[in-house]
Amino acid sequence: xxxxxxxxxxxxxxxxxxxxxxxRADARRESRGLLALLSPGLLxxxxxxxxxxxxxxxxxxxxxxxxxxxxxxxxFFERASYIKTFVTTFKVAFVVTGACxxxxxxxxxxxxxxxxxxxxxxxxxxxxxxxTSVLVRTYAWLVIxxxxxxxxxWLIDLGVISQPLPLANNFAGVVIGMxxxxxxxxxxxxYASMKTIDVDCLRAGMNLGASPAATFRQIFFxxxxxxxxxxxxxxxxxxxxxxVTPALMGGGKVIMWAMRMxxxxxxxxxxxxxxALGVVLLAVTLALLGFFQWLLGAxxxxxxxxx
Amino acid sequence: xxxxxxxxxxxxxGLLASVAVPASAAxxxxxxxxxxxxQEAQTKAFFDxxxxxLGITIKQDTTNGLDDVRLQVSGNAVKWDITELxxxxxxxxxxxxxxxxxxYNVIDKSGINPKLVHDDWVGISYxxxxxxxxxxxxxxxxPKTWADFWDVEKFPGRRALSGxxxxxxxxxxxxxKGIPIDKVYPVDIDGALQSVDKVRGxxxxxxxSGAQAMQLVKDGEVDMASIWNGxxxxxxxxxxxxxxxxxxxxxxxDCMVIPKGSKNKDVxxxxxxxxxxPDLQANLPLYVDNGPANEKAFETGxxxxxxxxxxxxxxxxxxxxxxxxxxxWRDTLVEATEKFNNLIQQ
Numbered sequence: 001x002x003x004x005x006x007x008x009x010x011x012x013x014x015x016x017x018x019x020x021x022x023x024r025a026d027a028r029r030e031s032r033g034l035l036a037l038l039s040p041g042l043l044x045x046x047x048x049x050x051x052x053x054x055x056x057x058x059x060x061x062x063x064x065x066x067x068x069x070x071x072x073x074x075x076f077f078e079r080a081s082y083i084k085t086f087v088t089t090f091k092v093a094f095v096v097t098g099a100c101x102x103x104x105x106x107x108x109x110x111x112x113x114x115x116x117x118x119x120x121x122x123x124x125x126x127x128x129x130x131x132t133s134v135l136v137r138t139y140a141w142l143v144i145x146x147x148x149x150x151x152x153x154w155l156i157d158l159g160v161i162s163q164p165l166p167l168a169n170n171f172a173g174v175v176i177g178m179x180x181x182x183x184x185x186x187x188x189x190x191y192a193s194m195k196t197i198d199v200d201c202l203r204a205g206m207n208l209g210a211s212p213a214a215t216f217r218q219i220f221f222x223x224x225x226x227x228x229x230x231x232x233x234x235x236x237x238x239x240x241x242x243x244v245t246p247a248l249m250g251g252g253k254v255i256m257w258a259m260r261m262x263x264x265x266x267x268x269x270x271x272x273x274x275x276a277l278g279v280v281l282l283a284v285t286l287a288l289l290g291f292f293q294w295l296l297g298a299x300x301x302x303x304x305x306x307x
Numbered sequence: 308x309x310x311x312x313x314x315x316x317x318x319x320x321g322l323l324a325s326v327a328v329p330a331s332a333a334x335x336x337x338x339x340x341x342x343x344x345x346q347e348a349q350t351k352a353f354f355d356x357x358x359x360x361l362g363i364t365i366k367q368d369t370t371n372g373l374d375d376v377r378l379q380v381s382g383n384a385v386k387w388d389i390t391e392l393x394x395x396x397x398x399x400x401x402x403x404x405x406x407x408x409x410x411y412n413v414i415d416k417s418g419i420n421p422k423l424v425h426d427d428w429v430g431i432s433y434x435x436x437x438x439x440x441x442x443x444x445x446x447x448x449x450p451k452t453w454a455d456f457w458d459v460e461k462f463p464g465r466r467a468l469s470g471x472x473x474x475x476x477x478x479x480x481x482x483x484k485g486i487p488i489d490k491v492y493p494v495d496i497d498g499a500l501q502s503v504d505k506v507r508g509x510x511x512x513x514x515x516s517g518a519q520a521m522q523l524v525k526d527g528e529v530d531m532a533s534i535w536n537g538x539x540x541x542x543x544x545x546x547x548x549x550x551x552x553x554x555x556x557x558x559x560x561d562c563m564v565i566p567k568g569s570k571n572k573d574v575x576x577x578x579x580x581x582x583x584x585p586d587l588q589a590n591l592p593l594y595v596d597n598g599p600a601n602e603k604a605f606e607t608g609x610x611x612x613x614x615x616x617x618x619x620x621x622x623x624x625x626x627x628x629x630x631x632x633x634x635x636w637r638d639t640l641v642e643a644t645e646k647f648n649n650l651i652q653q
Contacts, residue, residue: 079645081652147465148527169512169528252470252513255652263471266374267644269403 053282060275064268072276082260086280089257092174092246093239099179100235104186105228111187112194123191130184138245141177142168145249169251177245185238186231193227194220233292240285257281334363336388336571336578342369345537345595352590357581363574373400376566380405385568388575389582394560395474397428398637407565407572414580418603420560422632428564429583430600432591435556435619435628436475439524439539440531443548450531452555453483457502459509464530466506467523470513473647474636476503478557478629479533488555492632496643500650507651524549536619540596553619556628560600592618 017023063069076082107126111119129137144150145167152164167173197220205215243258250256257277265274338354340346346369358365368387370376373396379385392400400406406427416424423430438456440449449455450462456479469476480502481491511529514520521538523529525547539551563582565575581587585603589610592598598620604610605621615621619628636643 075645079649081649084652142522143526146526146528169523247515248519251467251511252515252651263644263648266372267641269377269399 056275056282057279059270059272060279062270062272064270066270072272073280075273075276076280081255085255085257085260086284088254089240089281092171092178092242092254092256093236095175096178096182096239097232097236099175100182100186101228101232103179104183104190104231107183108187108190108194108227109224111191112197126184126187129180134181134244135248137181138177138248141173141180142248145173145176168249169253171250171254173249173251174246174254177249178239178242181245182235182238185234189231189234190224190227193230194224197223229292233289236292237285237289240281334361334571334574335366336363336575337366337368337386338578339368339370339375339387339390341391344541345597348591348594348597351594353582353587356587356590357578360581361574361577363578365578372396373405376400376405376564377403380567383568385566385570387566388569388571389563389565389579391431391561391563392428394423394428394430394562394631394633395636395640397425397562397564398633399640400564401425401427402637405564405567407567407569409565409579410576413576414583416583418585418601419583420600420602420630422630422634423560423562423600428562429579430560431563431582432561432600433558433598433620434561435536435553435558436469436472436479436533437536437539437551437553437556438479438531439534439542439549439551441524441527441548442550443527444530447550449550451552453479454485456531456533457483457506459506462531465511465528466509467512467514467520467529467532468506468510469515469520469533470651471515473644474631474640475557475559476533477643477647478631479555480506482555482557482629488627488629491629493635494639494643496639496646500646503647503650510651513651537596540617553624553627556619556624557631558619558625558628559631560633561597562633598624 060072061068061070063071076086111122111126114122142149146152147164147166147168149168151167152161155161156164167176201219201223202215205219206212210218241258242256243262246254246256247259261274261277264277265271268274340349346367350367354365354367357363370387370390370392373392376387376390376392377400379387397406408427409425409429411424414429416429419430438450438453442449444464445462450458455462456466468479477494477496477499478491480499481494482488483506484498484502512519512523514523514532517535517538520532520534521542524532524534525542525545534551536551536553536556539549542549543551563579565572565579569575583601585599585601585607586609588599588601588604589607591604592610592614596617596619598618599605600620602620602622605615610618616623618624
């Protein structure tokens with residue numbers, strides 16, 4: 001981190017040894033060698049990521065007749081529903097990510113504090129649904145949440161409500177279904193990072209007279225932030241491209257970007273129409289990731305350097 | 308049955324693909340359809356008898372519609388020799404030049420509605436969009452016409468319409484305005500959209516697949532809906548408390564095509580000729596509620612008299628329905644669907 005920082009320069013900067021040039025040449029040779037070793041990996045990344053995305057971008061610039069045009073992008077502004085869909089997508093992603101943090105953080109914390117055996121058993125309950133088909137879980141939620149589903153019939157039988165609650169085929173249904181599916185993606189990285197937090201740090205804090213709450217707030221929570229950040233980013237990005245759950249739980253009233261892409265791809269005879277949607281989502285997602293990096297990454301690394 | 312979003316379809320495609328025998332003999336053709344009970348019925352009605360008659364092997368696959376064909380043709384990787392599509396998709400694909408020309412010296416077109424006989428596609432069967440309602444909610448006094456469906460005061464209750472098939476929903480919206488069935492086409496799209504606008508605030512779900520429409524009605528999530536007659540028939544067979552009729556139904560055709568670049572074009576042509584022959588067409592309603600595209604099927608005597616009233620393309624039922632015009636949607640679908648999506652997604 002601190003190589004090349006001002007404090008080191010006076011010591012070794014001006015005083016160049018006789019072998020400085022040779023050393024530099026050696027270093028250059030070594031980095032060339034490393035680059036050569038890396039090249040198969042770089043080629044693979046180029047072939048499977050850069051080329052297809054470039055192609056996607058390229059396709060998005062052509063209209064039905066094969067002419068270079070901005071028609072595929074102009075569509076976003078001509079039709080209000082594209083903007084609406086885009087906003088809905090991010091709204092769902094934010095709400096679901098928030099709900100995952102709300103449920104996932106206490107869960108991961110509990111798991112990290114449990115004795116190893118109990119923690120492994122509890123982890124099974126996190127991972128088991130993770131292995132079950134998304135389609136199956138979504139249909140299960142539909143059975144539970146719909147008008148004559150389990151939740152509504154129980155609540156009505158118990159006399160809590162007289163009219164069924166609107167839980168399926170709307171925004172609430174999508175959020176509930178997606179939160180359930182996304183939760184493991186937050187809990188697992190968060191749990192892994194919480195397990196690496198040195199218990200001695202917490203003990204030291206207590207020894208110095210901090211209350212358990214203060215220890216959590218001032219020591220545990222900041223140390224768990226990098227794990228939380230990676231969990232949040234994974235969940236958020238997965239949400240942006242989600243299809244199955246909003247398609248089934250939204251009742252056609254919660255249209256997310258991936259659903260719109262599917263509609264557009266089957267509607268237009270040129271791939272560019274769908275490609276443009278992909279490009280826009282990719283660009284906005286990258287911009288947001290950059291923002292997250294700046295916001296969470298800086299804070300998280302700040303914590304580490306304070307150690 | 309032009310069903311996109313077929314997650315089940317995709318799963319079935321994977322399953323069928325893995326079961327399928329690797330290609331070898333020249334006399335093997337691959338036919339793609341919508342999967343599910345419909346394709347099972349087609350297997351018994353069309354594919355198995357044809358394979359036996361011609362001494363060929365017919366492999367099967369499932370399709371999601373026109374974009375699959377487009378992908379295969381534009382990618383020069385045509386793996387199907389015959390595929391089923393919705394008639395509006397056939398009309399659009401034809402305009403894009405995605406299909407081989409059909410040889411009507413081999414295929415006998417007599418008995419098929421001329422609107423469904425074209426240079427490069429031919430009708431194969433019919434699906435109807437019908438109005439279904441739950442009898443446990445309305446008794447036998449449920450909504451009978453689309454105007455009733457639109458009348459939220461006289462018929463309070465939860466409603467579902469198709470959100471994925473703009474052509475069908477716009478057709479019923481036109482009927483809801485009181486337009487007589489023979490005047491619906493050409494559809495006044497802006498008028499139909501205004502009609503949709505009136506009811507959209509009362510729609511509790513916009514379904515995107517046949518299975519979803521069925522589930523919404525079956526589980527009582529909605530009290531009335533537009534639904535494909537095959538799905539409606541299944542609900543009735545399962546004993547769900549529902550009622551529907553072909554009055555004011557929207558009759559939509561399915562068609563078959565030979566994708567451009569098919570390697571077994573000649574054998575496919577002979578097979579397709581068999582599929583649309585009155586003899587095999589008459590088999591279809593024995594297994595499924597989708598009616599034959601060839602009217603002569605009703606003259607073969609194969610279809611039991613008491614079954615005819617349940618078949619959407621029986622002459623007496625055709626009279627009660629609007630026949631969806633594929634040529635109209637060929638030219639207007641993209642714009643109309645964009646406007647429709649724009650309206651219902653607000």
